[in-house]
């Protein structure tokens with residue numbers, strides 16, 4: 001088993017947390033463990049790292065890949081769980097976190113080794129599932145089946161900013177009995193959306209379905225609120241987002257906390273990957289890092 005995911009904005013995000021060797025840190029989005037291992041390496045035996053992921057496959061991979069590090073450190077806890085439940089997930093830990101990291105969205109492992117979940121529009125034969133958290137009940141195909149045409153069009157518009165949302169929804173409902181796999185959906189989108197760039201015309205539809213299946217934007221809103229609540233004063237939350245819907249939520253939350261005097265943003269604007277990072281890891285291209293410091297009130 002090899003690592004697949006290249007961590008994005010690794011140095012910038014770890015620096016942004018200003019890691020104190022004895023502190024307690026939470027990596028909310030373990031993935032392939034790229035950010036977690038970097039945090040762990042900066043901690044003393046008195047420090048503590050909790051790494052979360054709601055995808056059991058991510059947790060299983062890291063537990064196997066980093067088994068030596070896990071055996072050598074009794075200060076690395078790895079748990080399956082949704083970061084929106086961060087308060088419950090840290091209930092038994094008798095310390096407040098000094099830093100919390102969220103690296104949102106999908107990992108390259110989920111795209112390339114999806115366990116038949118159909119996250120990538122390139123995996124034609126996979127079923128249209130898209131659940132990162134397999135305890136969730138509704139798959140992408142369920143949504144296509146149960147949502148009326150108008151609601152489906154709204155979903156593609158709101159969560160994918162897809163200009164052809166109405167025609168795609170109409171075509172889907174007309175052919176719903178023939179849609180089962182990723183390829184069934186992408187072929188249909190090809191018929192409706194003019195191809196005028198080298199980007200796959202299904203990408204917005206896939207983004208929208210994934211966001212809704214996994215309730216990603218609500219998780220983020222609730223996760224930010226709860227993270228801020230449990231954070232130590234002087235502690236930091238750093239978030240790496242990958243599209244404007246996520247970044248808008250992060251920016252609004254951080255600005256509100258700054259406005260109320262409870263927080264202060266570390267950077268005036270967001271931090272983006274360097275040209276070199278984008279060249280070596282094209283998946284980093286749209287990434288944005290923002291950091292909020294919880295203010296120590298007198």
Ligand SMILES: C[S@@+](CC[C@H](N)C(=O)[O-])C[C@H]1O[C@@H](n2cnc3c(N)ncnc32)[C@H](O)[C@@H]1O
Pocket residue numbers: 005006007008028029030031032033034035036052053054055058081082083084103104105106107108132219220
């Ligand atoms: C971009 S990857 C993280 C990659 C990781 N930082 C690394 O360098 O290997 C995002 C991960 O977060 C997980 N994830 C997304 N939303 C989550 C949530 N609400 N709670 C827990 N995990 C989540 C996904 O399952 C995925 O494994």
